[in-house]
């Protein structure tokens with residue numbers, strides 16, 4: 001048997017050894033070569049110093065045993081890099097650091113999963129697509145590009161996909177922020193010592209030996225040419241091997257002005273989905289889910305939930321913050337008893353700046369509902385009993401006259417009503433106000449509470 005055949009049979013056996021995972025085989029064995037056999041010594045060429053160290057320390061027994069199996073005699077193994085063979089030297093590897101590829105870090109947080117991702121109108125498409133990618137990574141939507149403003153669940157959804165794949169598919173998933181990608185990349189380019197090669201190789205392994213790569217907040221990739229080039233290479237390598245790529249951003253691919261065109265073009269090869277801010281009922285669902293999962297349902301009043309839902313319209317992180325704040329405040333001040341007044345008090349500075357105009361309509365609805373002991377849902381419903389239709393007309397009136405909102409917009413915000421319906425309601429209240437002083441007082445009281 002010539003030396004190559006010996007080594008090939010050896011590698012075959014190693015590959016099938018149950019103590020050597022496919023990943024380890026790829027990493028540590030696949031690029032080794034048997035250089036020479038000399039009495040009792042076999043010299044093996046390895047790509048890097050790190051291989052020398054790792055093979056010696058972790059696989060030496062398996063290697064020697066297998067090698068004896070193949071050759072029928074006992075050999076000691078001498079691992080050398082090509083450079084060492086050429087220069088006829090042997091560098092001590094005791095202090096070469098070995099990154100541990102076997103205990104692979106996916107960076108996934110298991111509390112972000114599909115079970116606690118609340119689905120509504122604004123994210124149902126994103127959710128459905130994410131499920132498909134979770135079921136069949138690398139096949140249907142590749143790359144998957146998710147964009148939305150901050151706090152709308154991009155990161156949550158990515159982790160959910162990753163967790164789903166790891167549990168059901170046992171594939172290798174890597175989640176990183178784009179900053180992490182950049183800093184990993186900068187680290188390898190900074191180093192100019194002899195280990196540099198190892199670092200480059202490990203960077204590649206980290207980002208390319210995966211089945212699913214997720215890069216969060218790609219807008220922070222930066223405009224450094226080299227980083228973009230490396231990302232481009234990584235992308236192409238994965239894509240070419242049908243590995244799933246998932247990218248998130250706060251804007252659409254076309255709006256990622258800092259990125260090179262060829263990258264943006266590639267993002268558009270797959271599927272681009274966006275997540276919009278949740279509507280009122282979706283926000284209520286989210287609040288209920290958060291309260292339930294924190295075991296707080298019993299003492300969280302409906303009007304407080306509606307108060308939060310009305311004021312936090314565009315950021316789910318903000319909703320979570322509001323719940324936490326109310327609970328903390330109640331614990332401190334009121335023996336854990338949550339009331340509407342307490343919630344108002346605890347959140348008065350919290351909502352402050354983030355009131356957009358849409359928020360104001362929500363706010364009016366909330367205040368009116370509260371004032372008449374009904375719910376915001378009632379106001380948006382089609383019910384016509386006077387205990388609901390009168391407050392609804394009042395709320396519409398305030399939105400029109402005080403907030404000066406367009407009729408169609410008011411219609412939409414009141415459960416999709418026609419603008420003529422809004423107009424009739426406003427007129428009706430105007431007329432009523434000419435004679436009804438009580439009503440005027442009532443309305444002024446509500447208006448005074450709008451910030």
Ligand code: ADP
Nearest residue numbers: 116117118149150151152153154155156316317
């Ligand atoms: P983004 O990455 O878009 O800024 P995150 O994924 O970090 O947003 O979401 C912010 C917070 O809101 C997280 O705590 C997340 O769990 C929560 N969240 C976002 N979307 C949902 C949803 N649909 N259901 C439940 N929680 C959500």
Ligand code: MG
Nearest residue numbers: 154155156216
């Ligand atoms: Mg995020």
